[in-house]
Amino acid sequence: MTHADADVAEAEQQADAQTVTTTPAVVRLNPDDNVLVAARRVTAGTELPSVGLKCRDDIPAGHKVAARAVAEGEAVRKYGQIIGFATQDIAEGQHVHSHNCGMGDFERDYDHGVEARPTEYVPEPQRATFQGIVRPDGQVATRNYIGVLTTVNCSATVARAVASAFNDAALEAYPNVDGVVAFAHGTGCGMAGSGEGMELLQRTLHGYMMHPNFAGVLLIGLGCEMNQISRIVERFGLERGNSFDYMKIQEAGGTRAAIQDGVERVKAMLPAANEATRQPVPASQIKLALQCGGSDGYSGITANPALGAAVDKLVRHGGTAILSETPEIYGAEHLLTRRAVSREVGEKLLERIRWWEDYTARNSGTMDNNPSPGNKEGGLTTILEKSLGAAAKGGTTRLENVYGYAEPIEGPGFVFMDSPGYDPCSVTGQIASGANVVCFTTGRGSVSGFKPSPSLKLCTNSTTYQRMSEDMDINCGPVLDEGVSVEEMGDRIFDLVLRTASGEQSCSEALDFGDNEFVPWQIGAVM
Amino acid sequence: MTHADADVAEAEQQADAQTVTTTPAVVRLNPDDNVLVAARRVTAGTELPSVGLKCRDDIPAGHKVAARAVAEGEAVRKYGQIIGFATQDIAEGQHVHSHNCGMGDFERDYDHGVEARPTEYVPEPQRATFQGIVRPDGQVATRNYIGVLTTVNCSATVARAVASAFNDAALEAYPNVDGVVAFAHGTGCGMAGSGEGMELLQRTLHGYMMHPNFAGVLLIGLGCEMNQISRIVERFGLERGNSFDYMKIQEAGGTRAAIQDGVERVKAMLPAANEATRQPVPASQIKLALQCGGSDGYSGITANPALGAAVDKLVRHGGTAILSETPEIYGAEHLLTRRAVSREVGEKLLERIRWWEDYTARNSGTMDNNPSPGNKEGGLTTILEKSLGAAAKGGTTRLENVYGYAEPIEGPGFVFMDSPGYDPCSVTGQIASGANVVCFTTGRGSVSGFKPSPSLKLCTNSTTYQRMSEDMDINCGPVLDEGVSVEEMGDRIFDLVLRTASGEQSCSEALDFGDNEFVPWQIGAVM
């Protein structure tokens, strides 16, 4: 949120500097749009034969040009969605910005469900498949890990020592096990024993315990922490078995004994874990976490809309996609309530928005719901348009449900899970909710990975992609510099998601990320 | 804080169960005390020849017995400090509790400085020494590490990969270097760019950078995070050199390049780091962090007062001791303001107390300033007495100053640093403030360690000590079960602190703790 100003200003500079004349001058983000986005500065009078358009005004990079005439009062559409209304008649080829486009009454009109179109499902026989691991409870895994979870920071060192006993050599006899991973974190004590903070932490831990990508989970506590194992076990009705076990360091008799004990308990899980095999399953078993981090001025033009196209396709194939990062959609919640499947679902989102206003206010912060001067210079006319740059990841299908952080997500379809925008914290919640693949768009070049689910980096521009190619799974820059359509890029992302879900290694897995990015959302006083 | 009720109730049970008849029945916590504490239930009529006393009442375990007659209105002293006033005449051997002891007007009377006695320093030639490492700036180190710090969670994996390149084999040529340690954490972005949260994080990172126990520090950022390296460098006037360097992953060109780059930068620090040698330095160079975690009903009777005796001795030798954990002293701040060297110092503490009341209130929590029914059953008569169980670690010398979390502490003498009670968060602040040894009292058996400073575990009871002997550095149980005096136990702790500061390995170092316990205090909304 707070990055946006700098990003947009920078994007304009970058776009200005992009002098490769073979790149297309304008980009169409969605077939329904009546505006196009200038990929670089286009001067008045320029003919754009590829889109059958002649520019009547100078269009700065990142700004909008009318693809056809728009009458006064008519909706202006970008990303296939309303970003405002024409405040005067706009001719084809004119610059569209604050002088001829505004919010109108739209701002306070949530219009629950008015744009919730029925999903056009792909007929069952034509649906895509991938090679997944079907768990006994019917959930489908994309990876096969054993997790060593911690109730509290005080058990972090023991948990890491247990996991590190299972290096490649130790797992040689268990080729179907992807690894043993410890999930350390900084909280679990010095906090209230009940209330929002404890609720989120327990829900997150439980979500990981239940995640299909774990064949087994060992939960390690110290013994005297506020976040007691006994309460977690009781609350969620957990029982020790092949796939879940727990232990306390104080009961084990100290660090060394606890490590030995933990290693034995993990060893006992390995034979059953190794029996996991992949089989063809429908793409509807994908639960895709949508995330952006290290955004830049290209994010809203290339990677995010391309991911949105992939999400629309995934939803038509019966899959689930999870948009999050509530602060990033703030001020544009209307766009999601209009896509909500029901008033009830729309109201759930608005309840979260109100919660965030209170959360930031009581922490001496604010939610910003205006495009800044920097945003406007960069071509963003309304707050809807600004937030859509992030929300474009979510495509255009109807909003099926709204979930709290780390709540189990059933699917199918496009859903929203409340979370901060902060990457590790947001993705931790998405994985706790059941996401089995992550798509992460980045312009500056975020490096991260989130075991137990593979995370794909979708790069917004070719410059960053080339500089950090070992970290980036796919380059969405060609939408700008090779004229690849957003839909075509969406198809490439969809295919990559299926291959990755089938076991193909992502860049962040090759680099062994995911052991340090478990960051449960910490709310409340540290005491 | 919230542990106390359960702890005290449990302590009574444990004390009741303690049937070894050779143990002394009562314990004197301080020579100035006019009450003694029953180590186990003592029945009316029991003669206690070791203290020249006959019990007139039944004294439950953990409760107090009058060591001499106390007149109505006279102060009742435990830990050498006022815990209340006699509300009626009390005879020698009588039970002292709510029926004859209360707070009086003391409660709202901060009486700044009335008990601030001048420190009786040990004459210079007689002062203790240890083998320390004198840094070019005159600071004295107790260990010699290289630290790999992170601005944000997004650089955690790279930082850990850099540090893990320096295993024992890689450091063979640098025998004077204790190790290369990564300090990962969960925050650094998705937060306000200024204000309290960012202030604490930057202060903590800077405190670690300046810590004498690091021969060198490499700070690794991602590049686009809110907690920008450039701002840290500018704010604190840092310059690259032999002992400080920094880098960004996005500038390095991705994960693999960043790891290689980081490894080279650490390698460049090793030759100078290896030149560190130990030499005799005065004990005044000790900055001792005081901490308790996993407390039990014995904490206030054995380990905490024994540590307090060691602190009094350290202060007389010119050293510095840092009490923290503000919620643990809440309601007993009067005891510290009365010891304050000036009204100004006392007011600083009260300002922090008021801040905590606001902090917990705005996070829907409360500070509790009454001993609970469970506390009272366990023998704790007033809130002063309850909080003194924790504050006893700080001994009896005057309070020289009050610091914010992670603020640089100059010393000498007994000081207070504001922090939560939560162990890893509190100790992280103490080390950022400059603590070069940690003394950590525990009854339940906390396991932890805090690189770059050695951390000693002081166990409150022999049962836990025996069960977790590999984790516990010293057993304070003999105060109860062998009649070892609190002063004598304090001497043992003081000697152990000096040996540890000189390089003797603590239990937590032998177990290689300290790579996962860096937990900066996170305040404010995660966005």
Ligand SMILES: [Ca+2]
């Ligand atoms: Ca994000």
Ligand SMILES: [Ca+2]
């Ligand atoms: Ca691995």
Ligand SMILES: [Ca+2]
């Ligand atoms: Ca503590």
Ligand SMILES: [Ca+2]
């Ligand atoms: Ca002595």
Ligand SMILES: [Ca+2]
């Ligand atoms: Ca080591």
